[in-house]
Amino acid sequence: LLKSNSSHLLLASGDRMDFQALLVDDDRAWLMVGAKNHIFLLHLDHPNREPEKIFWPASREQVEHCQLAGKNVETECANFIRLLQPFNRSHVFACGTGSYQPVCAFIQLGARGKGPGAPPMQLVTHSLESGRGRCPYSPHEPFTGLLVDGELYSGTSSDFMGSSAAFFRTWIHGxxxxxxxxxxxxxxxxxxxxxxxxxAIPDTYNPHDDKVYIFFRETAMEAGQWERRHIHARVARVCKNDVGGKRSLINRWSTFLKARLVCSIPGPQGTETHFDQLEDVFLLHTRDPQNPLVF
Incomplete structure (x- = not known):
């Protein structure tokens, strides 16, 4: 891909674009790229075609507010696209930092394969809505998002300072x-x-048993107050049909469970050799959808 003409055009135009989100459609041979103030769509089957482009900046007021809060105008006070998730055959759900005021919207895809005169992809402006609890405020913060059946699962901070992180489920258009x-x-x-x-990984053939698994690292609470702080790799899960608890647990997960993700050297010599700085996770689907391989 990096040798194709279209990606050369993209990289040449990408001066400090800070590419952070990628979405590929193998069937229709396109790659969508989220960047600083832009979304690009590359035609993988027509490498010489100019990439389609959406300019989606933060407003001047948002940029000024971000600067007044002490943020860097070049590396923080812009709309960095952090989330691109397929919604249906014609739309992609996208979220950006919005110059520390997260924002989400739908991207309408143009007619693929209709030639240069086909309608390009475009931002559906009337779908703009707050991205709080869906997308980070900061372009630098680790983050994950997954759109399943019209519901967005996202692990992100929930405030401007980035001091309070949570795992959310929000309803699109809700x-x-x-x-x-x-x-x-x-x-x-x-x-x-x-x-x-x-x-999302099914537990059984009953879709009501489906779970969403979350991979992350965190400061371990297992150590005592005066012991050295340790980072542990974790895997957590929630039930997709979780409707929350009652009384003080309204709008709170009632099925959230987490465990240490043990990555170590095999054999008795490696039992205490833990690799806990989890950086990436990849799910390889097998013939049995309930038992994928996790790398």
């Missing part, structure tokens, strides 16, 4: 209060997490 999240200020739920990935 009311602003329609969400479920991990408990706030409860370190045994999440303690300074850095989210890495999220995947």
């Amino acid at each position: 009311a602003e209060q329609s969400y479920i999240r991990t408990e706030q200020n409860q370190d045994h739920w999440l303690h300074e997490p850095a989210f890495v990935g999220a995947y």
Whole structure:
């Protein structure tokens, strides 16, 4: 791909574009790229074609507010596209940092394969809505997002300072209060997490048993107060049909469970050799959808 003409054009135009989100469609041979203030679409089967492009900047007021808060105008005060998720055959759901005011919207895809005169992809402006709980405020923060059946699962900070991170589920096109999240200020739920990935994996042939698995690293609570701080790799899961708890647990997960993800050298010599700086996760589907391989 990097040798194709279209990607040369993209990289040449990408002066400090800070590419952070990628979405590929193998069937229709396109690659969507989220960058600083831009979304690009490369035609993989027509490498000489000019990439389609959407300019989606933050407003001047948002940029000024970001600067007044002490953020860097070049590397932080812009709309960095952090999330690109397929919604249906004609639309992609996208979210950006919005100059520290996260924003989400639908991207309408143009007619593929209709030649240069076909309608290009475009931002559906009337679909713009807040990205809080869906996308980070910061372009530098580790983050994960997964759109499944019209519901967005996202691990992200929930405030401007980035001091409170949570795992959310929000409904696309739903009311602003329609969400479920991990408990706030409860370190045994999440303690300074850095989210890495999220995947939906069925437990049985009954779709009501489907789970979403979240991979992240966090500061371990197992150590005592005066012991050295340790980072542990984690895997957590929630039930897709979780509707939240009752009373004090309204809008809170009732099925959230987490465990240490043990990555170590095989054999008795490696039992205490843990690799806990989890950086990436890849799910390889097998013939049995309930038993994928996780790298």
